[in-house]
Amino acid sequence: MVHYGRVLTSVHEILDVTSSEALIGGIGIIQSIEDDWRQLCEETNCDPFFRPEWIGTYIHAFERENEVVLLTTRVDNRLTAVLPLIRKRALFAGMPVLKLVGAANLHSVRFDILRAPGPAGDAAVEAIWSLLKRTPHWHLLEIPMFPAEGSCQQLLSFADRDGYGTRTRLDCESPYMRIKVDGFGRADWLGETTRHFRHELRRFARVLESETGGPPRLVRSDKADLELLRKFFELEASGWKGREGSAIQCSQETLAFYEEIARFAAGAGQFCLHSLEAGGQMVAAAFSLVTDDCFYPVKIAYNESLRRAGPGHLLINAILEECAERRIRELDFGGSKDRFKTLWTSAARQHFTGIVFNDDFYPSLLYQLRANLLPALKQKYSSFVNRFRVRGREGATVRLRGRVPAAKVSVGSNHG
Known part of the structure; x- marks a missing residue:
């Protein structure tokens, strides 16, 4: 400097x-x-x-x-x-x-x-x-x-x-994956997946076409189109996230956040919404941010009634193919290390x-409370509960042993 x-x-x-x-x-x-x-x-x-x-x-x-x-x-x-x-x-x-x-x-x-x-x-x-x-x-x-x-x-x-x-x-x-390129310039995004998973991807495409009546097709929009966003939010809310109240459109604050993110990111050329369409319907979609060297599928949704056809995995596979074509070398899933993501990659960022x-005195007191007193109290409580359980089991054993001789006498008298 x-x-x-x-x-x-x-x-x-x-x-x-x-x-x-x-x-x-x-x-x-x-x-x-x-x-x-x-x-x-x-x-x-x-x-x-x-x-x-x-x-x-x-x-x-x-x-x-x-x-x-x-x-x-x-x-x-x-x-x-x-x-x-x-x-x-x-x-x-x-x-x-x-x-x-x-x-x-x-x-x-x-x-x-x-x-x-x-x-x-x-x-x-x-x-x-x-x-x-x-x-x-x-x-x-x-x-x-x-x-x-x-x-x-x-x-x-x-x-x-x-x-x-x-x-x-x-x-x-948070799982992430690198798109590798071999010595001939060919991109490979399936190298870390298992042979069984690659077989499943091919089977998923056949099942999806059979169930929807049309082959899957990837559609990309770089605009913050409100109608398309609404379809995405409705798709996400149609599954388990909607039932538990964690879908984007379940909260007005969260909905406003994602709509504004889409608006400003689209203006900066960093937004895209991919939808996987089959049989005239959106079966999976990803709300994503993208830079010159990384793709971030911030939110992924799919039609859970078509779970057997793996629409979410077919969507990610199509997105990765597009990333390879655009020379984007990394896909960052973000979030937690769930099975959907680890089927694609074992790499993760902590x-x-x-x-x-x-x-000051008060924060120092809080630190001592959290670092020393509460763990000690928790250990004492666990020790007390364990001793209580042991005594309960010992008492039950004594009572059980006390019944056994009586049962033997009763059986013996019946045969006398």
């Missing part, structure tokens, strides 16, 4: 010239830096989930009543990092807390600090941690869905270094939730 004609190469040198600022307010503060934010996205080729449009849409849909806190760093007025947080009141271990939470939930795929590459980014993360320590009014920092070895993990290591209480738990393992406890 060059600073006033001087080449800076070490993290400490860059840290000395890095400024930091906490922007606090409503959703409008995103607009105040969105141009610089977008520029940082272009420089880092980041995931779509870190862009200001995605974060702003998330906040508008799910957090509009809460305060927004943007932690930012700059070098020579150039944005080098941004960490979007939400300040909210909540309960932790049954105790009231004021916490800062990363602007993400289960619809966000992943979350992390957006930062410049190299030493400038490393310096930015350390500057954000220093800024966070000076930021008032928080007991806990909660960072959801960050990847292993990501910048948020680096932030947690700084907290550990400075003696702050931290906790980390595994959220999920995502974590991390918590940092502020160093």
Whole structure:
């Protein structure tokens, strides 16, 4: 990095010239830096989930009543990092807390600090941690869905270094797959699948044509067409997600979030909705984001009455073929490691939730409560329950033994 004609190469040198600022307010503060934010996205080729449009849409849909806190760093007025947080009141271990939470939930795929590459980014993360320590009014920092070895993990290591209480738990393992190319330029996306699964894909196509009266056909739309989106949302709600109330259209906030994501991503050339059609009907569909090198099927739905024909797998196979043609080399399923995805790949990325406890008395008490007292009480309770069960079994054995001699005497007297 060059600073006033001087080449800076070490993290400490860059840290000395890095400024930091906490922007606090409503959703409008995103607009105040969105141009610089977008520029940082272009420089880092980041995931779509870190862009200001995605974060702003998330906040508008799910957090509009809460305060927004943007932690930012700059070098020579150039944005080098941004960490979007939400300040909210909540309960932790049954105790009231004021916490800062990363602007993400289960619809966000992943979350992390957006930062410049190299030493400038490393310096930015350390500057954000220093800024966070000076930021008032928080007991806990909660960072959801960050990847292993990501910048948020680096932030947690700084907290550990400075003696702050931290906790980390595994959220999920998200499958992904690489489309490989052999020496002749031929793409292969089925290399990790079993021979049986490849056979099933061929059988699925025959069964689907038999049941619908027409061969499966992939249709792609790069526009946020409301009618097509409505069909997708209805297809998703027609299955188990609709019955349990977790489908997109079961929540007005979630529906508004996905409609807006489709709108802005389509404008940026990063949205597509694939539908697998057979016999004149949509039998499977994927709501996806796409970049030059990665495809993200954020939501997948299929007609569960046609489950025997595997429409979801036929859809993914057709999408992968299209990705190969477009030279997109990775498909990132996101979400959890369920069987539908692991039939395609064994590779998965771990995502974590991390918590940092502020160093005031009350947060320190909460840390001790969660880290020491509650586990000890849980162990004592489990030990008590186990002893009670053992005594119950011993008592039942004694009672059973007490009945056996009487039964023998009775049988003996009948034969006397």
